[in-house]
Each structure stands twice: as structure tokens, then as C-alpha cells.
Amino acid sequence: MAEQAGLFLVLEGADGCGKSTVADDLVPLLRSAGRTVRRIERGRPTGNRVHADLVRAVDQLFRSPDATAAGWEHLSLSAAAQYHSILHAQVAPAVAADEVVIAESWWDKTWVRLGLEAELCQSLDALERDRLREWQCGLLPPSPLPARRRLTVLIDAARHDRVTWYKAACCPEPVLARTGVPTRDPDEYGEFTEHIATRLHRLADQHGWPVVPNGAHRTTTDVAGELCDLVARRHRSAFPVPEST
DSSP states (O other): OOOOOEEEEEEOOOTTHHHHHHHHHHHHHHHHHTOOOEOOOOTTTOSHHHHHHHHHHHHHHHHTTTGGGOOOHHHHHHHHHHHHHHIIIIIIEEEETTEEEEEEHHHHHHHHHHHHHHHHHOOOOOOHHHHHHHHHHSSSOOOOSSEEEEEEEEEOOOOOHHHHEEEEEEEOEEEEESSSSSEHHHHHHHHHHHHHHHHHHHHHHHHHHOOESSSSSOHHHHHHHHHHHHHHHHHTTTSSOOOOO
């Protein structure tokens, strides 16, 4: 590509839909097209020490087996602070340097999952659930990046595929059962992630995110290729078309 344009690419999707696996194939495709690519790793932040310490502390909080003891409001606040810091300290400078920055699961997936967990554990009624969602949606300030430098894509895998991949990975991460108890039961995993997928689809409709299907019927190379095309189209649209003479 002769002309470069930095971009923040967010891959959203329910747990187990294959975001990280697809990103593994996407990175070399973008690099072969001449792009400089950076992936956000919350467990290994870059940037100044104060920022890196904040990101690591929040990451450790979420990985702790006692994380939910902090409460879902505290977890939501912590996640929002972490993402805001990453945007300013890592993403914005990289995009300004014409890099493609990739994040798998960003703020929307986070607040959706935390809200669902709060509903299950605290037995929230409809009014309490809506109040929590409204509060969560207001936690993250507007992005410092212009819209043409941002692209959120929903990776969509069917429930059956998510459950199949979960079993194949030996059920690594627990989810909350409908009773609010942590479980690795594949059926409960399928139901929990289906709630997340449904809510993310609503956000995709609301915000106009492209939806890219993933599943046993496609290879990750196919999915990554479709994402690469979306990045290329956004790249072209980021520049004004010169007037003909």
C-alpha cells in the first residue's frame, strides 16, 4: 500500500467465537499487504510505567478467583479505566504512526458480560438491569480517535460451534450458570455465551458494525481474508478522492 492510514480494529464477539484464532491469521495477512500491525495484550502492556502498572493491576484483578467479590460496579469502573488508559497511551500513538492496532474483545463485550453476570448473581429485575446498562454505557469517555480511524467488527459463530470448540479445549474458562454459580458445563456455557452473542448483535445493528461469520463451515484463513478486505476498504475510504482534472 503506497498510502497508509492508521486504524484501530476491534474484534468483538461472544466468548469462544474464535476472535484470537482469527487474529492470529489476520496479522500476517495485513503485514504481507505492507501494514504495520500491533495487537493489544492487556497482560503485557507497553507505554510508560504508570500506565503499564494500571493495566496490569486491572488485568490481575479480573484474573483473580475472588474478582467478583469486588462487585460488578467496581469491575466495570476498573475495566473502563483500563481501556481509557490503553486508548490514550497505546492505541492513539500507534494509529497516529499509521499502524493497524488490533484488540480482541473491547469495552462493549466487557460491559455486556459484566452486566449479564450481575443479572444472574444479583437477580436484577428489568428496571435494575436497564439502569445498570445505562450506567455502564456512560463509563467510557468518547474515543480520542476519529470515526474513520476506528472499525469494530462482530465475529459471529453459532452456539453449536462455540460449544464444540469449548469442549475441544477441555472447557478452560468457567462461566456463570443460570443459577449464578460458576460452571464448566458445556450446555451452560452455550446458554451463557448465547446471551452475550444476542446482545452484541443488537449493538452491531445499532452501531452498524460489519458482521463476519465464523464456524466449522469456514477456515480461519477465509475469515481473516474477509477482515483484511474490510480493513482495506476502510483504508481507502479514509482518504478523500482527488478531483479529476
